[in-house]
Amino acid sequence: MAQAAHAAEAPHSSTGIDSRKVLMWIFLASECLFFGSLIATYLVFKGDIPLPAPGFIEAHMHDGVVTGWFPTDRVVDGVEYAGVLNIPVTSASTFVLLMSSVAMVLAVYGAQNGRLKMMKIWLLATLLLGIIFLGFQVFEFHEFGAEGLNLATNQFGASFFVLTGFHGAHVTVGVLMLGSMLLASMRRTGLGPEAGFHVETIGLYWHFVDIVWIVIFTVVYLVPA
Amino acid sequence: MSAEGGHAAGSHERSHPTVRQYVLIGLLLTVITIVELAASYTPGLGVLLIPILMVLSGIKFVIVVAYFMHLRFEKALLTRLFVFGFVLAGAILISLLALFWGDPAVINR
Structure with missing residues (x-):
């Protein structure tokens, strides 16, 4: 009887691990390659950014300072450039994403231990923190655009927006998944008998998005050019 | 379950x-x-x-x-899977940097 119950609970795979979880980890491993390539591209262009054309300098000179070209402040050939990266604001958004990971792991804990109210509360907290992070990113992109930096400005702009934009797209997908999971948990049947597994799987994706940002925050914002 | x-x-x-x-x-x-x-x-x-x-x-x-x-x-299998992807990503990163870091043909394009 006990053996039959154990057989019913055992994952159907030769590895002893639920195949869906293995698939998720393979997906996350492939995402490492994706973001690794984008980070490498960013580093190549961050290392040596060419000077802007005179037309750009004239168009973006405000009070003797040129904006929207370099990531950090610098003076080249007597011309003062203001860096676009706003580290205090990004530090705040990094804190928000870190806290969303804490909220996510508490939601997983609630789901795996049958504490459904706890699961719902922390899923909602994760969702809201994810939306706040996206708000920070929209604000940052808007500020950069106002200063003259966009995808077409220079190689730094192109690689920066592609890298952080793809990360933002991943956060957006995560927010949508969290929202749909939260809505599904409100149904009369809830998330069904595998609630713990479903929330854990989305949690894996969410934490991955967080670790990618841990690397981006250091490489893009903190490491000097 | x-x-x-x-x-x-x-x-x-x-x-x-x-x-x-x-x-x-x-x-x-x-x-x-x-x-x-x-x-x-x-x-x-x-x-x-x-x-x-x-x-x-x-x-x-x-x-x-x-x-x-x-x-x-x-189980260790999941760690091996993830570390494999991570190491491969690191190798790609190092290769790209070695190939293109400071290359004026790329930087000034």
Whole structure:
């Protein structure tokens, strides 16, 4: 009887691990390659950014300072450039994403231990923190655009927006998944008998998005050019 | 399969952290981030700055993967899968930097 119950609970795979979880980890491993390539591209262009054309300098000179070209402040050939990266604001958004990971792991804990109210509360907290992070990113992109930096400005702009934009797209997908999971948990049947597994799987994706940002925050914002 | 059953089906070998431990890990991550930030604003670190930032970032990365993603509590197969992808990504990163870092034909395109 006990053996039959154990057989019913055992994952159907030769590895002893639920195949869906293995698939998720393979997906996350492939995402490492994706973001690794984008980070490498960013580093190549961050290392040596060419000077802007005179037309750009004239168009973006405000009070003797040129904006929207370099990531950090610098003076080249007597011309003062203001860096676009706003580290205090990004530090705040990094804190928000870190806290969303804490909220996510508490939601997983609630789901795996049958504490459904706890699961719902922390899923909602994760969702809201994810939306706040996206708000920070929209604000940052808007500020950069106002200063003259966009995808077409220079190689730094192109690689920066592609890298952080793809990360933002991943956060957006995560927010949508969290929202749909939260809505599904409100149904009369809830998330069904595998609630713990479903929330854990989305949690894996969410934490991955967080670790990618841990690397981006250091490489893009903190490491000097 | 119950919620508890779903938990057990993940073939965990060690017991998971408690809520208190998760919160403490979150605090630790916050402290490491503050130290990173302080280091980036500290003048005089010179060539030490980048290794310091990389080590701190690596510690945060490992903590999240090991405890929040529960890799520490899973079977070794999942760790091998993820490390394989991560090492491959590192190799791509190093290769691209070796090929194109400072190459004027790329930078000025």
